[in-house]
Amino acid sequence: MDNRNIILKAENITVGYGEKDILHGASMEVRKNEIVAIIGPNGAGKSTLLKTIFGLLKPSRGTIFLEHENITGLSPDAIARKGISYVPQVDNIFPSLTVKENLEMGGFIRKEQTAERISEIFRLFPVLEEKKHQRAKELSGGQRQMVAMGRALMLDPDILMLDEPSAGLAPKFVSMIFEKICEINAKGVSIILVEQNAREALTMAHTGYIFVTGKNVLHGIGKELLENPEIGQLYLGG
Amino acid sequence: MLEVIFYGIIYGSIISLGAIGLTLVFGILRFANFFHGDLMAGGAYIAFFLITGPLAWIGLPGEPFGTTSFSIRMIIAFPVALILVAGLSVLIDRIVYKRLRQKGTSSILKAIAALGISFIIRMLIYIIWGPDQIKYFAGARRIAIHLPFQIKVRPDELIIIIIVTVLVTSLHLFLRYSRMGKAMRATADNMDLARISGINTERIIIWTWGIGGALAAAAGILYGINVALNPEMGWSFLLPLFAATILGSIGNMYGALAGGLIIGIAQQVSTLFLKPTYKPAVAFVILILILLFRPQGIFGGKQS
Amino acid sequence: MIDLQGLLSYFTHFAIMAGIYSIFCLGLNIHWGYTGLFNIGIAGFFCIGAYTSALITIPPPTGVYANYVTQVFALNLPFPFGVLGAALVCGIIAFLIGIPTLRLREDYLAIATIGIAETIRLIFHNESWIANGVRGISGIPQPLSSLVDPRNYNFIYLGIVILIMITVYILIERGIRSPWGRVLRAIREDEESASMLGKNIFAFKMQSLIFGAIVMGIGGALFAHYNKSIAPDTFTPLYGTFIIWVMLIVGGSGNSKGAILGGFVIYGLWVLPEFITRYLPVALQSRAPYIRFLIIGIVLELILRYRPRGLMGEEKHVSRLLK
Numbered sequence: 001m002d003n004r005n006i007i008l009k010a011e012n013i014t015v016g017y018g019e020k021d022i023l024h025g026a027s028m029e030v031r032k033n034e035i036v037a038i039i040g041p042n043g044a045g046k047s048t049l050l051k052t053i054f055g056l057l058k059p060s061r062g063t064i065f066l067e068h069e070n071i072t073g074l075s076p077d078a079i080a081r082k083g084i085s086y087v088p089q090v091d092n093i094f095p096s097l098t099v100k101e102n103l104e105m106g107g108f109i110r111k112e113q114t115a116e117r118i119s120e121i122f123r124l125f126p127v128l129e130e131k132k133h134q135r136a137k138e139l140s141g142g143q144r145q146m147v148a149m150g151r152a153l154m155l156d157p158d159i160l161m162l163d164e165p166s167a168g169l170a171p172k173f174v175s176m177i178f179e180k181i182c183e184i185n186a187k188g189v190s191i192i193l194v195e196q197n198a199r200e201a202l203t204m205a206h207t208g209y210i211f212v213t214g215k216n217v218l219h220g221i222g223k224e225l226l227e228n229p230e231i232g233q234l235y236l237g238g
Numbered sequence: 239m240l241e242v243i244f245y246g247i248i249y250g251s252i253i254s255l256g257a258i259g260l261t262l263v264f265g266i267l268r269f270a271n272f273f274h275g276d277l278m279a280g281g282a283y284i285a286f287f288l289i290t291g292p293l294a295w296i297g298l299p300g301e302p303f304g305t306t307s308f309s310i311r312m313i314i315a316f317p318v319a320l321i322l323v324a325g326l327s328v329l330i331d332r333i334v335y336k337r338l339r340q341k342g343t344s345s346i347l348k349a350i351a352a353l354g355i356s357f358i359i360r361m362l363i364y365i366i367w368g369p370d371q372i373k374y375f376a377g378a379r380r381i382a383i384h385l386p387f388q389i390k391v392r393p394d395e396l397i398i399i400i401i402v403t404v405l406v407t408s409l410h411l412f413l414r415y416s417r418m419g420k421a422m423r424a425t426a427d428n429m430d431l432a433r434i435s436g437i438n439t440e441r442i443i444i445w446t447w448g449i450g451g452a453l454a455a456a457a458g459i460l461y462g463i464n465v466a467l468n469p470e471m472g473w474s475f476l477l478p479l480f481a482a483t484i485l486g487s488i489g490n491m492y493g494a495l496a497g498g499l500i501i502g503i504a505q506q507v508s509t510l511f512l513k514p515t516y517k518p519a520v521a522f523v524i525l526i527l528i529l530l531f532r533p534q535g536i537f538g539g540k541q542s
Numbered sequence: 543m544i545d546l547q548g549l550l551s552y553f554t555h556f557a558i559m560a561g562i563y564s565i566f567c568l569g570l571n572i573h574w575g576y577t578g579l580f581n582i583g584i585a586g587f588f589c590i591g592a593y594t595s596a597l598i599t600i601p602p603p604t605g606v607y608a609n610y611v612t613q614v615f616a617l618n619l620p621f622p623f624g625v626l627g628a629a630l631v632c633g634i635i636a637f638l639i640g641i642p643t644l645r646l647r648e649d650y651l652a653i654a655t656i657g658i659a660e661t662i663r664l665i666f667h668n669e670s671w672i673a674n675g676v677r678g679i680s681g682i683p684q685p686l687s688s689l690v691d692p693r694n695y696n697f698i699y700l701g702i703v704i705l706i707m708i709t710v711y712i713l714i715e716r717g718i719r720s721p722w723g724r725v726l727r728a729i730r731e732d733e734e735s736a737s738m739l740g741k742n743i744f745a746f747k748m749q750s751l752i753f754g755a756i757v758m759g760i761g762g763a764l765f766a767h768y769n770k771s772i773a774p775d776t777f778t779p780l781y782g783t784f785i786i787w788v789m790l791i792v793g794g795s796g797n798s799k800g801a802i803l804g805g806f807v808i809y810g811l812w813v814l815p816e817f818i819t820r821y822l823p824v825a826l827q828s829r830a831p832y833i834r835f836l837i838i839g840i841v842l843e844l845i846l847r848y849r850p851r852g853l854m855g856e857e858k859h860v861s862r863l864l865k
Contacts, residue, residue: 054434056430056434075433076433076434076436077433077436077437077438080434080435080436081436086434088430088431088434091428091430091431092431093428093431094423094424094427094428094431094432095427095428096423096427097420097423097424097427101420101423101424102424104417104420105420105421105424105432105435105437106435108417108421108435108436108437109435109436109437111417151431151435155435155436269649270649270652270653334843334846334847337847338846338847341850343846343850345648345649346578346580346648346649346652347846347850349580349649349652350787350791350842350846351842351843351846353582353784353787354784354788354839354842354843354846355839355843357780357784357835357836357838357839358836358839358840358843361832361833361835361836361839362836364829364832365826365829365832365833365836368829473779476656477653477656477657477660480653484650484653513668515664515667515668516664516668518657518660518661518664519657519660519661519664519665521657522657522658522660522661525653525654525657526642526643526654526657529642529643529646529650529654530642533646533647533650
């Protein structure tokens with residue numbers, strides 16, 4: 001595979017909670033403008049990798065490079081300032097703030113042009129504009145996911161990390177969210193996507209990683225992974 | 239009865255000021271701050287010190303205006319005491335809580351540390367000013383204005399209500415519309431997500447302590463003006479403060495405002511058929527009833 | 543010249559008070575150290591225990607004195623009945639308190655227990671028909687006092703306190719090493735998984751609350767008979783609750799030996815400045831007790847900051863039920 005344009009690189013990450021390691025030497029690369037899907041069974045450490053990249057967990061071994069700069073161990077707000085945004089799987093909105101306030105908080109550290117960026121988000125998710133003065137906790141699951149993604153996009157990130165954005169959503173929202181992810185990617189944002197919905201994720205992704213018990217066991221072009229019969233059987237449910 | 243309710247509102251508005259600060263700190267820092275009442279007492283005594291100390295030395299007149307308790311010294315001491323107590327709260331956070339946060343100390347140990355700080359503040363008050371009750375102005379200022387419904391009100395009480403209204407309204411505007419205020423609400427809602435959004439939550443915590451401390455000082459001074467100062471006042475406010483906070487749902491400023499008024503009125507009304515010394519027990523009984531039947535408070539709010 | 547006699551009697555007094563406080567500490571250790579119950583209303587049990595034992599053992603007032611004293615009863619029974627009564631009443635009160643509060647969040651339990659202690663104090667303060675109101679009860683009898691010269695009585699009382707302290711210690715150690723005790727610690731560590739194992743959390747917490755309260759009631763009774771007079775204002779949050787928490791945290795919660803050690807160390811720290819404050823300027827001397835409490839408060843903050851597990855730390859117990 002082509003090694004040019006790598007903007008984010010995680011090498012040999014070992015990390016865990018307390019004494020128990022979740023990841024044992026996992027690695028991953030993200031190229032400019034690509035969608036990277038990470039799939040694998042529960043407990044394989046997919047979300048843990050995102051948290052580690054974002055500085056929420058400190059790896060005991062391994063390094064993370066952003067454009068050749070070592071960002072291992074930086075605090076989340078420092079990493080946010082460097083252009084990475086992260087949408088956790090749960091608790092990813094400010095429930096008692098309005099939709100608009102949620103977006104404003106997303107752009108807290110980019111003070112200028114907040115209004116322009118908010119209207120850009122509203123163009124991406126028109127339904128949010130109608131509900132901009134409603135509290136986020138009053139929205140439906142799909143709309144909350146849009147608020148969560150909108151909040152992350154307010155940082156104007158180069159890389160957007162999404163942790164299972166389709167989890168728990170109604171089917172019509174699932175395909176809509178995936179469409180939006182492609183739309184965001186088309187604007188030049190690289191995307192790291194952790195998904196249970198492996199088939200859809202790999203269809204859309206340029207590169208796929210398969211994680212098993214704390215390691216990346218396979219990676220390749222998304223569609224090729226999909227067609228690999230072994231993977232199909234093991235991780236995609238036949 | 240109406241008169242009793244009116245006094246309850248005055249007393250309750252003082253509880254509200256304290257409870258709003260308590261609920262902000264509770265909402266963001268997630269532990270029961272047992273020294274919040276003592277910050278009230280601290281503010282009241284610092285104002286007393288300013289009035290009788292520095293402001294007297296520089297020769298400002300101590301004579302109150304008209305039939306109020308407000309002199310030029312008090313008008314200066316009030317905001318200065320607010321700032322000093324805000325600073326004190328931030329200092330306590332920097333010395334004690336910053337480290338406990340970094341170590342991931344449980345909220346219970348933080349509450350115990352708060353209990354310790356509460357006693358330290360109280361003992362300092364005892365050591366410096368002694369155990370006796372103190373008044374800002376010795377003279378009797380009991381000349382009342384007659385309002386409809388046979389309510390008699392002292393000018394001081396009107397001023398107290400005006401000050402509370404101004405403070406609560408400014409806080410409301412700050413939290414609703416300012417960038418820092420919104421970030422404070424966001425942090426109270428979801429501190430992890432605030433950090434993920436790049437918000438410097440340590441700065442938010444400092445603002446929270448500062449605002450909470452300043453409001454506590456205001457409440458303490460107003461209570462001192464209305465009644466008197468004594469070293470135990472902080473402790474005696476503890477149950478009403480927590481009752482108001484939990485009644486109004488933790489983290490909810492408007493809930494704390496309403497909760498404070500409800501507790502104040504209930505305590506005042508209880509004096510019609512109970513000894514006034516039972517007032518703290520009235521707050522406690524209300525607290526137990528809320529905990530039994532609606533532990534999330536009457537304003538919904540989050541349960542965590 | 544060192545006054546040996548005086549020194550000895552001073553140390554006896556010290557050991558009695560520290561021993562009584564150690565018993566409170568052992569009781570709190572059951573609540574907090576082993577179960578994680580956040581009780582800041584120790585003063586309430588202290589007060590109830592002291593009053594119950596006093597009312598059970600005191601003879602009915604006679605003569606002119608009777609005109610000045612009101613109390614709900616005066617049974618004139620021997621000391622053991624007083625202690626047992628104190629334990630029983632505290633157990634019942636704990637049960638009643640536990641019903642509404644034990645299902646609450648920990649910090650809510652704390653606030654509720656503060657309220658209970660304050661309310662109990664207010665009741666004894668205001669309702670003079672129960673136990674003579676603000677003036678309190680005096681002339682509480684001392685066990686075995688006819689045996690020795692009053693000057694040497696404290697040696698006997700020290701024996702009683704030590705005996706009870708050791709008994710309580712052994713009972714707690716037995717309990718905590720039993721399967722029952724392991725469930726308590728499992729609840730403290732992780733309530734959810736303990737309940738998933740099918741343990742009735744509420745029942746276990748209730749038993750722990752009652753057990754600890756009984757121990758505190760006994761402590762209260764011992765205090766009443768030593769002090770011979772009690773009044774509601776003895777049982778303030780400072781003297782009745784806070785200092786005991788500091789003792790347990792300094793000694794090491796979750797460790798009965800630590801609880802006793804903390805009781806003695808902090809009581810020592812509490813009385814030691816008495817010698818120093820004598821040399822303070824007269825103006826400050828009347829405020830010496832506050833200075834002593836200030837020191838205790840600062841010690842607590844230092845321990846929490848630098849040695850949160852206390853002097854002894856938690857004792858490791860064999861075989862955890864969970865994990």
